[in-house]
Amino acid sequence: MKNLIILGAGTSGTMMANHLVSKLPKQEWNITIVDQYKTHYYQPGFLFLPFDIYKEQDVKKEGKKFIPKGVNYIQKKIEKILPKENKVQLENETIPYDLLIVATGSKIAPQETEGMNGPNWHKNIFDFYTYEGSLALRNKLRDWKGGKLVIHITEMPIKCPVAPLEFAFLADTYFRKKGMRDKVDITYVTPLSGAFTKPKATAALHYLLEEKGIKEVIDFNIDRVDYENNKIIDYADTEVEYDLLVTTPTNMGDDLIKRSEMGDQLNFIPTNKATLQSLENENIFVIGDASNIPASKAGSVAHFEAEILTENIQNYIKGKELKEEFDGHANCFIETGNGKALLIDFNYEQEPVQGSFPFAAIGPLSLLKESKLNHMGKLAFRWIYWNMLIKGIPIPFVTAKMTKKGKQITI
């Protein structure tokens, strides 16, 4: 018997277990998935939790429910990958593999910025990329009296690059509904050249910031948080004052990758961006946020990767050439507040443009344009996630490779 091990039972790992269990011959392959945590979180829901749009139970379920029969589920801490020996060292056992899929994701690292993770962490400095952070922020917002709300990105890459902007839009709606928008000053602080960085999106969407009275501070590369005086300071000595700081800390791959000496300086594993094979070890594949590929770190990307990786795992086992098919495709709903959302569909080469999705000219969803239907789509996605996506059930009409049909592309 041969062993295929999947490390991580998050979005990517769970999807791969579900895809592969029916694809690999049972008499030849054992499939094992390892994750130390019991709970599977619906991470896109962390955006809604602070605003009381979702409740705790909407964003978490027991992970075991989603691991298919026929896959061994080991709930233990992973100490180290030993790529030269083809083994994974767990807390009290070492298991051999013939094929390894790393799906250990990325997480926030507030300790990387001086003063961020200090005495005011989760007091008036919050993240919303963890369940704990998102919940603590909800409790803070429930009786916050207003002041300067600063929404901040430390550095790229981050998980769901657009989430901080969605947070700003939703905050505007939230405070308006509470009748206290005039007491809240919202500022969006980014290390990039703007809240929007791509030409078509900037042209189509910049009005959102003006309409909602959200100020932009751009090219801000944070040096430290001065938590005693409630301000963030960048390398050019620019200061932004806050009463409530909602920050997106540096994102890094799991410490396990560092311990295994397999990552880059952010603990992401160098990976072939078209085949998803690790550059160092041919029997290791990397999916989702754990890799260094220049696609967005998002569940949507992992979803398309999973389809292509499933094929490539089968190709690898049969000794066939790997398909260089992953094109960086992402397809995401973006909340814009007031019960509306946008939809974007893009890949490595093609920036988000206007058009219709999934059917050319018909839609019914519109690309790069606010609509109530897109918002319904975003809310419906939670059901799709739990019931289809992580179970590996194909979503109708949504293909792994991006289509140019229905997009207003001008060259």
Place this chain on the structure above:
Amino acid sequence: MEKMLAEKPVNVNEEGYLLEFAQWDKDIANAIAVEEKVELRDDHWKAIEWIQSEFKKDSPLSIRGIKNSGALNIKEFYELFPGGPLKKASKIAGIPKPKSCI
């Protein structure tokens, strides 16, 4: 769109960033630097070379990367490319500016 830089036709986007890194050379870098009001000296070239090597590895550009590179320190980097050093240096180096998904 096509633009003449250092008397050579190159493809650039709406903001003047090169679309094809293969078209980049040092004369073009100098021409972009003039537009950005930066006079290129040895230290600038060190930064540009470092940025290009990161780009070729598909590594995202960040201040952290510069901090850890040992090639130059951050204060220097800001002095070399005042106001938005990452985007200015990228433009002169002939690579896309650091961006988000929209």
